Amino acid sequence: AQTIHQWPVAEIKAVGSPLSLGCTIKGKSSPNLYWYWQATGGTLQQLFYSITVGQVESVVQLNLSASRPKDDQFILSTEKLLLSHSGFYLCATTGGMAEQFFGPGTRLTVL
Amino acid sequence: GEQVEQRPPHLSVREGDSAVITCTYTDPNSYYFFWYKQEPGASLQLLMKVFSSTEINEGQGFTVLLNKKDKRLSLNLTAAHPGDSAAYFCAVSGGGGYQNFYFGKGTSLTVIP
Numbered sequence: 514a515q516t517i518h519q520w521p522v523a524e525i526k527a528v529g530s531p532l533s534l535g536c537t538i539k540g541k542s543s544p545n546l547y548w549y550w551q552a553t554g555g556t557l558q559q560l561f562y563s564i565t566v567g568q569v570e571s572v573v574q575l576n577l578s579a580s581r582p583k584d585d586q587f588i589l590s591t592e593k594l595l596l597s598h599s600g601f602y603l604c605a606t607t608g609g610m611a612e613q614f615f616g617p618g619t620r621l622t623v624l
Numbered sequence: 625g626e627q628v629e630q631r632p633p634h635l636s637v638r639e640g641d642s643a644v645i646t647c648t649y650t651d652p653n654s655y656y657f658f659w660y661k662q663e664p665g666a667s668l669q670l671l672m673k674v675f676s677s678t679e680i681n682e683g684q685g686f687t688v689l690l691n692k693k694d695k696r697l698s699l700n701l702t703a704a705h706p707g708d709s710a711a712y713f714c715a716v717s718g719g720g721g722y723q724n725f726y727f728g729k730g731t732s733l734t735v736i737p
Contacts, residue, residue: 555729555732556730615668
């Protein structure tokens with residue numbers, strides 16, 4: 514069975530500081546990977562997806578970038594955080610019938 | 625692209641009552657439909673998946689109905705209990721590729737004991 518690990522669990526960062534969030538998938542080769550952002554209030558926004566190493570497609574940028582350095586790893590980052598980046602970041606992968614499975618998430622607070 | 629509208633945004637029911645959440649979508653080529661549950665502070669948990677070849681799926685304590693003609697998907701919790709209190713999201717996929725996964729805005733359900 515596939516497992517999704519996200520790190521860190523939570524972050525409190527200052528406006529203007531850099532950020533790096535990680536996601537690792539185990540138990541599945543060549544997974545499709547996604548980053549989502551969930552604002553306070555619950556709306557989910559897909560940010561990026563990747564179907565192979567080194568390739569990332571942007572859906573909505575929000576002054577963030579993503580990279581896929583390894584088959585099982587997806588990184589979300591920015592050099593300068595904004596207040597509006599606060600929220601819950603979720604990594605997801607696709608199951609066998611188009612469903613998406615989500616990692617435990619990283620809660621980000623920008624002050 | 626696909627537009628998914630979910631209603632109501634907030635729902636409060638008494639324990640033992642039913643609760644119905646509905647989503648409508650616009651892309652007739654959408655083929656996969658999902659319901660997710662998100663408990664407070666937690667990630668999303670897949671509750672049920674429905675494909676366009678099925679119309680009714682039953683789970684433990686809930687039923688999912690798909691009406692392709694009206695492009696409507698509904699989740700019916702038949703006898704709600706306090707453990708059902710959570711946010712529920714519908715999702716629609718398949719219309720433009722597997723990476724296109726569209727969520728409704730969610731419904732916050734409160735079950736009052």
